[in-house]
Amino acid sequence: MFFVTGTDTDSGKTLISTGLLIALKRASERLGLQWQTMGVKPIASGAAMTPAGLRNQDALQLMAASSLTLSYEQVNPICFQQAIAPHIAAQTCEVSIAPEAIVAQLDLSAMAGADVCLIEGAGGWRLPLxxxxxxxxxxxxxxxPVILVVGMKLGCLNHALLTQEAILADGLPIAGWVANRLDPQMSVFDENLASLQQMMSAPFLGCVPFLPHPSAQQVADFLDVTPLGVPQMAT
Structure with a gap:
């Protein structure tokens, strides 16, 4: 089980999470295994009303990339229609999103039963509740353990190092980090990536280039899941 966070709201957590799920599935197949993988989005803001209820696109993408067939509520138990800060949306809807309330709505049995479960956060590490x-x-x-997605753009070095510092200060290990190129015109990209590789203390899981029309399958091509130690967990 891993918690996926990002350096900010638009760092690409969902894209990288779905890519990791596909990469993990491929890794299991190379070992002759059939891993049961699932992605979870405990809380989401910004959803469309459908005949089945509110549906958030990030959660739907996680469902599509998971090998386990899950209900929407198992993947995204707390969903707000407005694309605003969740704690403000919760106040408006008179819903509790205290940490214990979020955990209580997770299907912990299904999560524990999966070979690999990725829990995608919302916003950055310090998203207010x-x-x-x-x-x-x-x-x-x-x-x-935490997987950190670094949205590669101007200012990412500061954001990445501060997020790393906060995660470690909270007593959690960082299992790995991914560089996700958001800005195709970012100046001295290679130099910034090299700097991060020197300064980050966690394993580097890969660099995803700017992709005009990205898919989970494309992203998986650029990710290395072996530093996560998952083969040892699954055998």
Whole structure:
């Protein structure tokens, strides 16, 4: 089980999470195994109303990339229609999103039963939940290693190092980090990537280039899941 966070809201957490799920499936097939993988989005803001209820695109993408067939509610138990800060949406809807309330709505049995479960956060590491609580507390409660997605753009070095510092200060290990190129025109990209590789303390899982029309399958081609130690966990 891993918690996927990002350096900010638009770092590409969902794209990288779905790519990791596909890469993990491929890794299992190379070992002659059939891993049961699942992606979870505990809380999401920004959803369309459908005949079946609110549906968030990030959660739907995680469902499509997972090998387990899950209900929408198992993947995304807390969903708000407005694309605003979740704690503000929760106040408007009079819903509790305290860390313990979020954990209580997760299907922990299904998550524990999967060979690999990726829990995608919302926003960055310190996403506010209101009343002085943060989404990072959910990861702390579950004691999950963290995968950090660094959105490669101007300012990413500071964002990456501060996020790394906060995760480690919260007592959680960083299982790996991914560089996700958001800006195809980013100046001195290679130099920034090299700097991050020197300064980040966690294993480097890969660099995903700017892709005009990205898919989970494309992203998986650029990811190395072996540093996560998953083969040892699954055998």
């Amino acid at each position: 209101g009343n002085g609580h943060y989404l990072s507390e959910v990861a702390q409660h579950l004691k999950t």
